[in-house]
Amino acid sequence: MYKLGLVQKLNIEDRTDRFLPQIISCLIYSFVTWFFYSKVSQVPTLYLVMASMTLCMVIVTVTNFFWKISAHSTAMGGLVSFVLFCTYFYSEETLFPFLGFTILSAGLVMCSRLYLQVHTLAQVCAGFMVGLIAGLGVLSNIF
Numbered sequence: 002m003y004k005l006g007l008v009q010k011l012n013i014e015d016r017t018d019r020f021l022p023q024i025i026s027c028l029i030y031s032f033v034t035w036f037f038y039s040k041v042s043q044v045p046t047l048y049l050v051m052a053s054m055t056l057c058m059v060i061v062t063v064t065n066f067f068w069k070i071s072a073h074s075t076a077m078g079g080l081v082s083f084v085l086f087c088t089y090f091y092s093e094e095t096l097f098p099f100l101g102f103t104i105l106s107a108g109l110v111m112c113s114r115l116y117l118q119v120h121t122l123a124q125v126c127a128g129f130m131v132g133l134i135a136g137l138g139v140l141s142n143i144f
Contacts, residue, residue, distance in 0.1 A: 023062040023072075030055040046140075053079060053139035060131050071120045071128035077107035078132020086140040 034055045037048035057075050064070045084103045088096040111129060114120045120128075 019065050020062075023058065023065060027055070027058050027062055030058050049139055049142070050083060053082070053136045056135045056139060057132050060135060061128070064127075064131075069120065069124055070131065071111070071114050071125045073114055074107075074111050074120075074125045074128030075132040077110050078129040078134075079136040080132075081107050081129075082133045082136025082140065086137060 030051070034048060034051040037051050041047055057079050058072075061070055061072050061075050081100075081103050084096065084100050087093065088100050107129065111125045114125050115122060
């Protein structure tokens with residue numbers, strides 16, 4: 002897209018340059034979610050994880066029309082919600098260290114976005130909350 006002149010910079014810092022890549026991502030996520038739902042419906046966790054990822058991507062894309070939100074933080078919030086859900090749903094105490102590692106990793110990713118000065122604290126926190134809430138919201142409807 003950079004070579005075609007569709008985005009101004011390779012790292013897509015500008016909020017307006019993100020529209021086309023994010024819309025393409027939403028379409029791909031939607032297709033993969035539909036595919037998992039129609040072909041692999043015996044494993045509801047699989048397509049529900051994809052559905053939560055699609056929902057997060059749509060929320061980030063729509064929000065991006067008005068405000069720059071951290072997609073990295075959104076992804077980490079989604080990952081934390083998945084591990085938290087698995088820990089609770091399967092009552093696996095063995096997942097607690099992995100949950101701690103996931104939360105620590107999320108903190109490091111969010112700190113790196115702040116350190117690189119590509120997002121504000123509000124953008125990073127909002128992104129994490131979008132991922133966490135959307136992930137838990139979709140996954141909690143399994144049973």
